[in-house]
Amino acid sequence: MEHNKLDALFRNMIRNDDTGLNEQEIISKENVWNQLDVFARKGRFHFWKVAAVVLFLLLGGTSWMMIMQQEKFALLQQDFLNAKNALAIIENKLSETTVSKNNNLTALSDKKEPETITSTKLQKEYIEKLIYVHDTIWTEKNAPPIENIKFVRDTIFIKVPTTAPTKWAKLEVPETNMAKKQKQPSKVEFVFGKKPFKKPIQKNNFIINDSGIVEKTEKQSDGLTPISIFN
Amino acid sequence: MNEKLLIEGCSKMDRKVQRVFFDLYYRDIFRLARRYMVNFHDTEDVVIIVFNKALKNITHFEYRGDGSLKKWLNTITINECIKALKKVRPIYYKEELSVELPVKLDNHLIDVELIHKILEKMPVGYRTVFNLYAIDEYSHSEIAEILNVSRNTSKSQLLKARKYIINELNQKKSYGT
Numbered sequence: 001m002e003h004n005k006l007d008a009l010f011r012n013m014i015r016n017d018d019t020g021l022n023e024q025e026i027i028s029k030e031n032v033w034n035q036l037d038v039f040a041r042k043g044r045f046h047f048w049k050v051a052a053v054v055l056f057l058l059l060g061g062t063s064w065m066m067i068m069q070q071e072k073f074a075l076l077q078q079d080f081l082n083a084k085n086a087l088a089i090i091e092n093k094l095s096e097t098t099v100s101k102n103n104n105l106t107a108l109s110d111k112k113e114p115e116t117i118t119s120t121k122l123q124k125e126y127i128e129k130l131i132y133v134h135d136t137i138w139t140e141k142n143a144p145p146i147e148n149i150k151f152v153r154d155t156i157f158i159k160v161p162t163t164a165p166t167k168w169a170k171l172e173v174p175e176t177n178m179a180k181k182q183k184q185p186s187k188v189e190f191v192f193g194k195k196p197f198k199k200p201i202q203k204n205n206f207i208i209n210d211s212g213i214v215e216k217t218e219k220q221s222d223g224l225t226p227i228s229i230f231n
Numbered sequence: 232m233n234e235k236l237l238i239e240g241c242s243k244m245d246r247k248v249q250r251v252f253f254d255l256y257y258r259d260i261f262r263l264a265r266r267y268m269v270n271f272h273d274t275e276d277v278v279i280i281v282f283n284k285a286l287k288n289i290t291h292f293e294y295r296g297d298g299s300l301k302k303w304l305n306t307i308t309i310n311e312c313i314k315a316l317k318k319v320r321p322i323y324y325k326e327e328l329s330v331e332l333p334v335k336l337d338n339h340l341i342d343v344e345l346i347h348k349i350l351e352k353m354p355v356g357y358r359t360v361f362n363l364y365a366i367d368e369y370s371h372s373e374i375a376e377i378l379n380v381s382r383n384t385s386k387s388q389l390l391k392a393r394k395y396i397i398n399e400l401n402q403k404k405s406y407g408t
Contacts, residue, residue, distance in 0.1 A: 006393055007365035010346055014266075014366055017343045021258055028275050029257055033250070035279050036286065 234300045242290045249286060256301070257282075260308050266362050267312035269351045277315050281308045309367060313377055316355060341400065349399045357392035364389050 021029065147159055237255070240248025261278050268274040284307055292303060350358055359378065363369040364385070369377070374385040 006396065009341065010396075011366050011368070013341065013343050013346055014262075017262070019343070021261075024271065025258070025261060028261070028271070028278075032257070032275060032279050032282065033253060036253075036282055 234297065235294055238289055238292060238294055238300065241286055252286070253282060256304055259301070260304060263305060263308050264312055266347070266350055266366065267309070267359065268315065269355075269358070273315060273319070277308070277311050280311050284311075305367070309363070310377075313359070316359065345400075345403070349396055352399070353392060353395055356388050357395055360385055360388035361392035361396075365392075 237248060237252050241252050260281055261274065264274045264277045268277055281304070285304055294300065360374060363374045363377065371382045371385040375382045
């Protein structure tokens with residue numbers, strides 16, 4: 001048999017084979033059909049799938065951001081509470097300070113008793129003069145300017161605003177009776193920062209202490225009264 | 232069903248038409264693949280690949296008359312079989328002189344089942360070339376291109392395949408099978 005004939009024989013027999021599927025082939029056929037994955041529609045845009053994926057990503061992203069920010073938020077909240085507490089403490093302190101200061105001011109304003117200034121070292125100039133110390137208490141730092149001009153004989157005393165005196169001076173006359181006859185002042189004296197004084201009418205007993213500020217005793221009768229030029 | 236209608240229905244992903252298409256061509260494709268692969272499970276795998284490819288790419292198929300669809304499917308099947316065979320193990324072809332050897336086949340009845348049995352037993356190299364040349368009518372040049380061998384190798388493998396078949400047939404006759 002020629003080769004070509006052998007080939008033709010085989011070819012024809014195979015091509016003309018019209019026998020049906022055997023049992024094994026039938027089982028295999030169903031198996032193959034079930035494994036085919038061509039049933040999804042091609043080219044179709046599954047909108048709902050895309051929307052679901054996008055929504056999932058958004059939710060996932062948002063949740064992730066929330067989790068990440070939660071810690072930060074907790075820290076901020078803690079800082080806020082700490083600041084609030086600190087503020088409350090400071091407020092309390094300030095209110096206590098205010099109360100305390102107010103009390104101090106009240107005490108100061110109530111305090112009208114002048115302190116007695118005792119000192120034997122006196123300036124000669126003040127021995128012969130009467131200086132009135134007003135019982136004015138300046139509770140404010142900036143006392144209103146009061147200028148009084150007095151004529152005592154030919155002596156002009158001008159009072160200029162000063163800080164509120166912390167001590168009240170009291171003129172005390174020493175036991176040695178140092179009072180002398182009043183003499184005519186030889187010059188005009190401008191006394192700055194000093195309290196206005198009164199012209200002595202009669203002999204008085206004075207004690208002038210170191211501060212040089214004197215106070216009229218109770219025996220003294222009022223002579224001149226301070227005149228305030230600036231109201 | 233008309234081939235054109237089949238192509239149209241499969242292009243639209245009509246499941247019923249796809250099933251008709253599958254039923255119509257399954258047997259031929261399975262048996263064609265079986266001639267190359269021999270192993271039942273390997274054959275099944277190749278058939279799955281062939282139908283998947285065919286149904287996915289049927290939109291690009293250009294209908295050229297009756298039989299063109301079947302020819303297209305056969306081409307896909309053969310290509311997938313060769314690919315699968317190469318994947319399993321490389322096929323080595325001994326290059327020999329293409330000498331026509333005289334063959335003598337005694338007269339006896341040959342049936343399809345016997346042919347299939349002989350082909351199953353045949354070495355893979357012989358079987359591949361024999362199937363391509365004798366059954367599927369590829370030329371030696373085409374076979375050489377597909378298998379990446381020389382023409383002479385293709386010819387020698389074919390001769391050996393024929394000799395093998397004849398020996399098998401004669402053997403069967405002598406043993407009375």
